[in-house]
Amino acid sequence: MALYSDVVMDHFKNPRNIGKPKKWDAVGQVGNAICGDVMYIYIKVDDNIISDIGFETMGCAAAIATSSMVTEIAMGKTLEVAENITREKVAENLKGLPPVKMHCSNLAADGIREAIKNYKEKVNKE
């Protein structure tokens, strides 16, 4: 399909890091079912580093591909680095997204930030 790059199609057809990791510390939930894109990004954190990550996504091919890509980028990164993953970075690594789909990749980067926020809140409570 010409709409999406080969990399998008690869991540859509063979998504990485599917589902909840066996152990996870926090989840970032973004999007809403009414507009059709919902992403849950789960993270496990050890010594300030994302040691495991997984996602659950309902959405179009771009939503699935960006979820998959964002988990690949964030895996093994420090929280500070992961927090700064931008939608442009996700789209760039996917060799571009159609303009109307940019909001989907925005969601994936937001999902990581939400998960980290959720993690920090939990840690601060303890």
Add this chain to the structure above:
Amino acid sequence: MRVYLDNGATSKTDERVVEAMLPYFTEDYGNPASLHTFGQTALEGVKKAREKLAKFINAEADEIIFTSGGTESDNMVIQGIAKEGDHIITTKIEHPAILESCAAMEKRGVEVTYLDVDNEGYVKPEVLKSAIKKNTKLVSIMMANNEIGTIQDMEKLGAICKEKGVLFHTDAVQAVGKVSIDVKAMNIDLLSASGHKIHGPKGIGILYVKNGIKVRPLIFGGGHESGMRSGTSNTTGIIGFAKAIELCNVDVKEMVRLRDKIIDSLLELPDSRLNGPKDRLPNNVNVAFKYIEGEGILLHLDGAGIAVSTGSACSSLSLKPSHVLLAIGLKPENSHGSVRITLSRYNTEAEVDYFLKELRGVITKLRALSPFGGK
């Protein structure tokens, strides 16, 4: 295996249609408006085609106007009859060719009422009746819906328009060849149809205009088509459309059987729902699957060589869910996972079986990814 199940979008041109068209490209290529023999030979072909098309809907030959397709025919009717201060009645489930033309007319001071439909997509006759006002000029209701296959009770709706003295137009693009059409019995004053949905060529359509009705032209020029639609006749398209009409008088029983096999099989899957009534266009299936999104279904099937379409927002340019699915009461969150399968006379049982097997796999795969239920 390559399986085409998107015949509601467009269809394969029948080889016999192509064959009928060919001489008009290279031999009888004269302009039907020319007096010489080249022109008159082409005119003869156009004349016969016009007669064939007219007969198919029980109209007269001089009531058929050739256009570039369904969209142009719809635009002609909506833009060419009502004037400022007039009232048009249509429905919430029309094709964008009608809805967008109506929106343009609203900007020009025409009042438009968009009728609600019930949860199967039917226009209730009493709803139409009570919407007709003194300034109502035109009622436009599609004969069969392109997304959910609902076939309206044309005779009843037509009788109401006749009784109230308003013009009755129908977009019959999806109905042609699947539903028998009689403009007299159905009291239809204007009708749009298109060639490419019934194995004819693209770029040709008709507008039936009952004798005595005036439609202001959209396209001005040499006064072709009784002055209603100028432009050199699309001879090859016209010949092809008429040939396609001749060939579409086939039994739809087998299509209905395959359609129902698909419906029964898909409704066995958990959290699936049939959009539209059971008794519907012989070639149309529309099923919504919860927790997943249609574009993903479409692209996975495409990877397996299968073509379908979806009412999902993500696959549309506007990023809005299907207006038809919303009009029949689906919540936006449940409309995203809808898939439309439209058969043609070329589809085989083996193709349907292959599709059903692949689709089951795709649904399972996408639901496994979804944060919601259905796993």
